[in-house]
Amino acid sequence: GFDAVIQSAKEYNILYHNNGDGTFTDVTKKAGLQGRGWSSDVAIFDYDEDGDQDVLVACMFGRAQLYRNDKGKFVDVTLETLGRTSWGGMGVKVFDAHNDSRLDVLIVDMHSDMWMGLDLSHGSLKLATDSAQKKFRSIFGPMKQQDNKLVKTEERWADTLAFSRGEVLFGNSFFRATDKGTFEELSEEVGLETLWPWGISVGDFDNDGHQDIFLSSGMGFPFYYWPNHLMLNNGDGTFADHATARGIEPPVQGHYHDKKIQNRDSVRSSRCAATADFDGDGRLEIITNNFNDIPYYFKNEFDTGNNYVALRLQGTSSNRDAIGARILARVGDQTMLRMVHSAGGYLSQSSRTVHFGLGQQDVIDSIEISWPSGIKQVIENPALNQVHDVVEPDKAAK
Template structure:
């Protein structure tokens, strides 16, 4: 009996070991936890100047700011303006209060990707050399002609640049009806098809109704920060009202802000704008991060109207019920439960917000703030701006990246502050709902301080990993090339709408591989004032085949593709029923 028991126990132990090995093998990339000390599968190289980004972004005085306008900085965009399959770059520029001699004003810049790891400045020949206090940029094909257009917000009149399809752009702002007023301060913006009629509408947040002739300055205002006289912030100023423009399908937009219920939310100093389907009803919702006020979540009622449920849903305030200085925003399913969560950057001394989506229960969409429980609450001294959920190491789990920088140059001499220029932060997703700050571990350009603002993510060299664009204040834009250090697999998907809007903005992708399901959406705007690659990228870990890819097109059509290869950039046209074209990371057509 003892011998049998011992033999049985040995057999049982061997069986359990073998089963565990089989289980681990079958899990591919969906193991639920990674050791904090595991080496990260990606590094970064700063190549901006070498790649040809040789024009500084000018924004206010480099030493001291007298006006709030000089502090916010501007966005940056990845977009393929010439449809050659390679991401180009658009940089929003600013100005200075004292101005510049005629002909020497800083302008926006367009850089064409030359496919050799560098870019060529084509601003003048493209017609995009506009000066002024630029703010945000978003991308979308508003006229469905097959070429993505540009919308840029300003302190003053906004600009819609129509892509002519020949390498040039035309300012059609007034004709299209989206220019706005001269004293309006446009902030975050995004194209969206809120009524799902097949053409792109436009949402624009407005920060403050402000006139530089009357706004307080350090000389005549009571504004102090850590004992230093600084530019006065938004409290006490009139908040801007958000605007929703409806596209008539003929190149013109109508202001439907009142009709849609958008203006029922009070003016709340809106900055970052995020459009996503948070309640999984296939209709786009809108989240606006507000500065020193409650943030807003507009839930799409599917009848042309929206309702602000920010407070009820738990995304308006901090966990303590306090207002925050929200800046950048990002959406992603970081925990793999099929629901889009929200990340929001805030002011120095505040936690970043990580709102975990709990879905709709008893008719109410709700979120929990998981900043502390997830491990991202370790940093409170930084002032965050552009951000994103991005899988840099292609392990199938979305990491969090954010850029930082203070608003007051005066803090550079304070021992209690980190400084005006600040490092970036990278939180690694451990696969169990938790994150680990690996910024110092990865090192390199991540820990080089800079006054960062806008940030955008995309694969400019088509090598299968996500690179980073950062717009800085009074410095050159940063291009951080991601250098993969592992053999994880991936896929990048370009969608082309037919019945839906041509950019496929609002399309939901549901990918099954290696026992897991990943989701994402094609999205305009986001981060802080910036535009990510409109192509969707999924890291796949060690999975060598995609079991299925389900596409919920914004027009209502649902298509499913089976058994797709990995390590490819594929293009899918709505209603085609299959892959339109494919290329490997070297750019070879398949």
């Protein structure tokens, strides 16, 4: 059966075990997955590649937690595996950003370390000028205001955030997988620091063979206009924001603090985003849900001429939705990794169709599917520029 993890604000997480008869049993405490409450998003993946599924939970008012699955018992391995993690994470996504067949982790944090103005009623943050992981060197970011002043953090904030142990960070966290079973935090180096992100959607929007990122962003009490971010992969695992150039956002004039809602031609404080090929043309579209506004649908009109291939998986021995399946596409000397996820990001669920952009490559050597049941299936030279329906075989197939 297929089990379910439910995130819960204020209360604890809940893990329901599928009894196989249409009923579920709460096994949260027994499994060790209670967490600390205020969970906002979850990613389930095999980070240590030992054959079972581990759990990464983002927390709205606390640090993210990575739990290693030890035969159905979960152990918090956050510090030894990820190190410090974002405090106030709203979304988490696991994907291969470098086409090295390793799953990287992106956690977006509503408490950005790129503040342009700090207005905290409990006192401002103490500036850390030389953080070992480079998370606080530019606490104001490149667009800082001249009148910002920093004062010593109140003691109760320091206790709450546990700065003395160095366990938490403000700002997005991008963890690149290493060959040692651990992760290296590189958000600044790869260009993934943004302001007030909530949801994450990942996909190859320009079909060049490298996965891109869309970050829905916004904040508003009182309302301000915060731009969403379309972070296109440069092909080397670094990212650049193309939201304005690609029509996601209008050109911005002046300072962010001037961008109040009444001065915009639309209200857009986005909370979440989902992706799918809505019109079936092989290009991924984006839809956002916005606070006090209608959803926005962004039709993909990238005119690249790049090829693609897509798969709709159906499990038989595995769960029907094939959640947990790993798919490797081999194209020449390049290998691209995708996974079928149950979670889609904060308050959203993207299409589970597996999509590979191929650039100008006109042949795929093979696609290897590792089904959750353990069955391996290899598809040789699949036809390009179409969606393939793939049913899990009874045994390893080629």
